[in-house]
Amino acid sequence: MSETFANTCGFLGMACIIFAYGYATRSATPNPFAQHGVNLAGAALLTVSLMVNMNPASLVLEFFWAAIAIWGLVKAFRQRSAK
Template sequence: MTETLANVAGFIGMACIIFAYAYTTKLERPNPFVQHGVNLAGAVLLTISLLVHMNPASFVLEFFWMAIAIWGLVKAFRARSTGQ
């Protein structure tokens, strides 16, 4: 992956995470699929960029961010399947 493409992925990932945070803050009852799905996409994109521009602390942070987003998506799917 080129350095430019890594930077683009990182900036798009950052925009996803900022959007998800603003979305969650703005709405009374945000859609968890949007909230956690966009967070997951952002964390994946930032992780890709970190493979080129390694920052170990940020790399670990993105794995926690992905785990929390996946957890949120699993909860949302379970709630939807039980009709909650």
């Protein structure tokens, strides 16, 4: 994988996470599928970047970021199914 591709993934991932945070902050009732889905995509893209530009602390952070996003998505699916 080229460094340019990895950096592009990293910047797209960063944009996803910033967008999701801004969306959650701006919206009174954010859509959990959009919020957590975009966060998960951002964590995945940043992880791709970290495979080339290794930073162990950031890799651990992205693992937890993804885990929390998955938890949020599971919770949203369960709440939707209960309705």
